[in-house]
Amino acid sequence: MVNDLCELSLVAARDALRCGEIRALDLAESCLERINTVEPEVRALLTVTAERARAEAALAETRLAAGERGALLGIPIVLKDLVATRGVRTTCGSRILENWVPPYDADCVERLQQAGAVLVGKSNLDEFAMGSSNENSAFGPTHNPWDLACVPGGSSGGSAAAVAARECAAALGTDTGGSIRLPASFTGTCGLKPTYGRVSRFGLAAYASSLDQIGPITRSAADAAAVLSVIAGHDPRDSTTSARPVPDYEAALTGDVRGLRIGVPREYFPDELNPAVRQAVENALAILVERGAEPVEVSLPHSRYAVATYYLLAPAEASSNLARYDGVRFGLRVADPHDDLLAMYQRTRDAGFGAEVKRRILLGTWALSSGYYDAYYLKAQRTRRLVRQDFETAFQSCDLLLAPTGATTAFQLGERTADPLAMYLSDVFTIAANLAGIPGLSVPCGFDSKLLPIGLQLLGRWFDEASLLRTADALQRDTDWHLRRPPLLKTAETR
Amino acid sequence: MNDPTHARWGDWEPVIGLEVHAQMRTSSKLFCGCSTTFGAAPNANTCPVCLGLPGVLPVLNGRALEFAILTALATGCTVAELSRFARKNYFYPDLPKGYQISMYDEPLAVGGHIDFNSEGARTQVRLTRIHMEEDAGKSIHDGAERESLVDLNRAGVPLMEIVSEPDLRTPAEAADYLRTLRMILQYLEVCDGNMDEGSLRCDANVSVRKRGSDTLGTRTETKNMNSFRSVERAIEVEIERQIEVLEGGGTIRQETRLWDADREQTAPMRSKEDAHDYRYFPEPDLAPVRVTPARIAAIGAGLPELPEARRTRFETAHGLSTYDAEVLTTRRDLADYFEAACAAGGAPKTLANWILTEVWRIVRERRLDDALRIEIWPISAAALAALVSLIEDRTISGKIAKTVFEEMLTTGEAPAAIVEQRGLRQVSDEGALTAAIDAVLAAHPDKVAEFRAGKEKLLGFFVGGVMKTTGGKGNPALVNQILARRLAGG
Numbered sequence: 003m004v005n006d007l008c009e010l011s012l013v014a015a016r017d018a019l020r021c022g023e024i025r026a027l028d029l030a031e032s033c034l035e036r037i038n039t040v041e042p043e044v045r046a047l048l049t050v051t052a053e054r055a056r057a058e059a060a061l062a063e064t065r066l067a068a069g070e071r072g073a074l075l076g077i078p079i080v081l082k083d084l085v086a087t088r089g090v091r092t093t094c095g096s097r098i099l100e101n102w103v104p105p106y107d108a109d110c111v112e113r114l115q116q117a118g119a120v121l122v123g124k125s126n127l128d129e130f131a132m133g134s135s136n137e138n139s140a141f142g143p144t145h146n147p148w149d150l151a152c153v154p155g156g157s158s159g160g161s162a163a164a165v166a167a168r169e170c171a172a173a174l175g176t177d178t179g180g181s182i183r184l185p186a187s188f189t190g191t192c193g194l195k196p197t198y199g200r201v202s203r204f205g206l207a208a209y210a211s212s213l214d215q216i217g218p219i220t221r222s223a224a225d226a227a228a229v230l231s232v233i234a235g236h237d238p239r240d241s242t243t244s245a246r247p248v249p250d251y252e253a254a255l256t257g258d259v260r261g262l263r264i265g266v267p268r269e270y271f272p273d274e275l276n277p278a279v280r281q282a283v284e285n286a287l288a289i290l291v292e293r294g295a296e297p298v299e300v301s302l303p304h305s306r307y308a309v310a311t312y313y314l315l316a317p318a319e320a321s322s323n324l325a326r327y328d329g330v331r332f333g334l335r336v337a338d339p340h341d342d343l344l345a346m347y348q349r350t351r352d353a354g355f356g357a358e359v360k361r362r363i364l365l366g367t368w369a370l371s372s373g374y375y376d377a378y379y380l381k382a383q384r385t386r387r388l389v390r391q392d393f394e395t396a397f398q399s400c401d402l403l404l405a406p407t408g409a410t411t412a413f414q415l416g417e418r419t420a421d422p423l424a425m426y427l428s429d430v431f432t433i434a435a436n437l438a439g440i441p442g443l444s445v446p447c448g449f450d451s452k453l454l455p456i457g458l459q460l461l462g463r464w465f466d467e468a469s470l471l472r473t474a475d476a477l478q479r480d481t482d483w484h485l486r487r488p489p490l491l492k493t494a495e496t497r
Numbered sequence: 498m499n500d501p502t503h504a505r506w507g508d509w510e511p512v513i514g515l516e517v518h519a520q521m522r523t524s525s526k527l528f529c530g531c532s533t534t535f536g537a538a539p540n541a542n543t544c545p546v547c548l549g550l551p552g553v554l555p556v557l558n559g560r561a562l563e564f565a566i567l568t569a570l571a572t573g574c575t576v577a578e579l580s581r582f583a584r585k586n587y588f589y590p591d592l593p594k595g596y597q598i599s600m601y602d603e604p605l606a607v608g609g610h611i612d613f614n615s616e617g618a619r620t621q622v623r624l625t626r627i628h629m630e631e632d633a634g635k636s637i638h639d640g641a642e643r644e645s646l647v648d649l650n651r652a653g654v655p656l657m658e659i660v661s662e663p664d665l666r667t668p669a670e671a672a673d674y675l676r677t678l679r680m681i682l683q684y685l686e687v688c689d690g691n692m693d694e695g696s697l698r699c700d701a702n703v704s705v706r707k708r709g710s711d712t713l714g715t716r717t718e719t720k721n722m723n724s725f726r727s728v729e730r731a732i733e734v735e736i737e738r739q740i741e742v743l744e745g746g747g748t749i750r751q752e753t754r755l756w757d758a759d760r761e762q763t764a765p766m767r768s769k770e771d772a773h774d775y776r777y778f779p780e781p782d783l784a785p786v787r788v789t790p791a792r793i794a795a796i797g798a799g800l801p802e803l804p805e806a807r808r809t810r811f812e813t814a815h816g817l818s819t820y821d822a823e824v825l826t827t828r829r830d831l832a833d834y835f836e837a838a839c840a841a842g843g844a845p846k847t848l849a850n851w852i853l854t855e856v857w858r859i860v861r862e863r864r865l866d867d868a869l870r871i872e873i874w875p876i877s878a879a880a881l882a883a884l885v886s887l888i889e890d891r892t893i894s895g896k897i898a899k900t901v902f903e904e905m906l907t908t909g910e911a912p913a914a915i916v917e918q919r920g921l922r923q924v925s926d927e928g929a930l931t932a933a934i935d936a937v938l939a940a941h942p943d944k945v946a947e948f949r950a951g952k953e954k955l956l957g958f959f960v961g962g963v964m965k966t967t968g969g970k971g972n973p974a975l976v977n978q979i980l981a982r983r984l985a986g987g
Contacts, residue, residue, distance in 0.1 A: 102551070105550075203554060242784060325588065326593065328590075370776035
């Protein structure tokens with residue numbers, strides 16, 4: 003082993019880089035070494051950008067030596083492979099984009115580069131972010147570093163697994179119905195889905211445009227605050243981004259939760275909830291109460307319709323968003339010399355898309371079809387408004403909400419693939435936040451009997467990521483769940 | 498309805514509505530910064546946004562929104578405070594995203610009207626709606642190679658769709674409505690109105706019904722007309738086709754038909770059954786378009802005087818004939834030029850004559866009319882006014898003025914300077930003219946005798962002779978006057 007610098011949290015590494023204690027090149031090498039060690043088993047990354055990482059680390063060293071204090075100077079990061087990177091292939095986990103190299107960077111990539119981050123790789127995902135387990139990747143699933151037989155959650159499972167296995171200091175994921183938070187929960191990492199409109203979607207291949215949001219997956223709330231400060235903000239290229247000023251999220255981490263009213267939505271603690279999950283979440287709540295927070299019972303009655311609503315709206319948008327993958331201008335084209343246009347479309351899309359993507363395109367096409375539009379799409383839009391109103395009402399009596407991220411811990415690979423509905427229900431607690439557009443943060447809050455991580459979810463008011471981060475950070479000052487390392491790493495070290 | 502209509506279609510009454518697509522004259526596309534210049538190399542005016550690459554997003558062109566609002570206000574439409582873009586989904590190679598960003602059930606503006614003269618009568622057509630949308634690209638099918646080429650320069654170019662109610666009753670009326678609409682768009686400078694290049698396109702919804710009926714017949718939609726003449730002819734042919742079908746006991750199928758200008762017939766393109774289900778839904782990548790009353794008022798303050806009002810003013814304020822006023826106001830550039838020349842001190846009627854003949858001929862010859870910019874015209878309004886003033890104060894004759902005009906075109910010199918340099922000043926010296934006249938009369942004693950015997954037509958012969966000897970510079974009025982006196986023996 004070269005060194006164990008990859009074990010440093012983002013904030014710790016940044017401090018060490020700034021005072022010259024460590025070198026950015028060594029930190030990058032450490033991550034690349036870790037990638038070499040664990041990737042054969044974890045398979046978190048679709049592309050490792052070793053050469054680029056070394057070049058960017060060298061550049062970061064020059065900038066550091068010149069006295070620059072870029073927020074992420076020299077910090078090794080991984081990007082979900084749904085985010086466009088100029089010159090680096092961006093597959094979206096799909097055969098249809100297997101060899102596509104974008105001619106532009108996503109807005110968040112530009113911001114990360116400006117802040118001095120070092121790209122070490124692009125992470126695996128469910129194809130076009132459609133899935134909750136990473137098993138829908140066209141390039142094979144990622145394995146959970148806590149138990150290689152288990153899924154890392156999805157769709158940002160590669161990003162979460164890479165952070166858990168210390169292949170990078172931080173990663174970006176995307177969350178349309180829970181795709182950052184569920185993998186964070188399954189891998190013992192922190193995952194933040196920002197408010198819709200807080201982070202630019204420019205350069206993010208769209209799954210469901212009105213729900214997609216990019217966010218960080220890190221090892222601590224403080225690390226997440228550092229990343230969010232960099233990627234948040236208005237982008238003239240994305241009309242849905244907000245012009246609100248971006249607060250200093252790291253300055254919000256005061257440890258003080260006195261008087262904070264924490265809403266506990268009763269619908270998120272059903273009788274059939276996994277007892278280990280319930281206990282861990284309640285235990286975390288108790289710690290926050292001990293620190294001075296006040297628990298408040300609230301109700302979100304329309305949350306029970308969230309999954310059904312989501313599975314009409316998201317596929318509807320997806321059916322349109324994915325129409326551009328037609329074999330005409332870029333990406334895969336499969337055609338016989340005798341094919342007419344229709345046959346070329348059919349062959350290309352049949353070979354290029356996986357089963358789940360096809361299922362959602364069909365579902366969405368159906369929901370938008372004339373004669374069905376009112377009953378499905380329009381009704382789902384109305385339900386979406388009710389879900390949003392639930393949160394507006396709840397936030398009148400509390401400052402944020404606390405709930406489990408997933409109803410279970412990580413499940414076994416293959417356990418839910420045969421039953422799409424069971425898979426869809428993995429996101430039962432996370433989807434409502436996307437429908438409402440509010441921010442959500444998942445942080446580790448314990449382990450079950452199989453030593454798999456349990457995640458706790460904090461949901462906040464629109465654009466109040468600061469409260470979520472402060473609360474999670476306060477919890478992490480008193481607990482060490484987020485510091486625990488997957489057993490895989492110990493095996494890897496002794497090897 | 499007037500009588501010719503009755504005579505033409507018996508007891509059938511045509512019902513016509515037009516859907517007009519006008520390309521807005523913005524320098525960049527509707528949702529990205531690419532140029533809208535016509536005639537660039539294939540796919541030169543494209544970027545990741547209009548190519549529909551993964552992850553890119555549309556951003557609305559504010560200028561296009563202003564243009565559309567201006568058009569709505571000029572046609573009496575009500576601009577919605579909140580309108581919304583929607584996606585129209587269908588697959589075609591020249592539609593890069595697999596959907597067109599258009600507007601559907603929440604359009605930008607509704608409920609206006611356009612008033613115009615047609616076939617001697619005052620007519621009004623109500624407008625259903627005006628909305629914005631992006632254009633698609635162009636497919637070029639190469640039969641020999643079994644390949645199709647796609648040019649996406651036009652993809653994303655901003656269009657306004659202007660939909661009329663089925664208020665039109667004859668093909669000529671439809672063409673006149675379209676002419677009026679084009680004139681308004683050109684006045685507003687929101688569209689160049691060029692039908693050849695496709696910056697103004699028109700689809701016609703046509704049906705026929707028994708006269709006196711108030712229910713509508715089944716309509717067809719005819720496309721692919723790229724001139725006013727085509728629009729008129731296609732509608733005429735389609736009306737006749739429908740009447741023939743119905744009179745033969747058949748029924749009209751609701752379908753889209755394509756006009757073939759060479760064969761002068763319409764042919765079915767697709768029927769209602771195989772029409773697309775466009776699966777419209779609100780465009781999630783764009784915020785709803787919110788226009789405050791204050792913004793609408795501010796845009797409305799920039800409305801230019803429209804052709805109708807301007808024509809009336811030209812008649813009353815400048816004393817022009819109805820014909821001259823109407824022709825001058827068909828185009829804003831022409832009317833602007835006229836007014837600029839009047840302001841520079843030219844006599845309005847003479848200016849109107851010169852503009853409608855000489856100036857316009859040159860502008861057309863040099864293909865400067867499409868730019869809608871009088872600054873690039875070869876003779877400035879002030880220079881024309883100066884030339885006309887020289888005629889008015891009798892420094893030169895109208896005939897000599899044409900020579901001066903040609904000289905102005907080639908040298909760009911001021912008319913007064915040209916007159917001086919080339920010695921074109923009119924000869925109004927009675928003595929000199931009398932001498933010239935006497936010389937002509939002396940050279941043709943036989944003709945003088947004939948004239949005096951009553952053959953008065955010979956006056957022109959003498960005038961011509963005098964003009965010849967004065968090099969065309971003789972003051973025509975004075976020449977006539979002296980000549981009359983001398984011939985009378987004075």
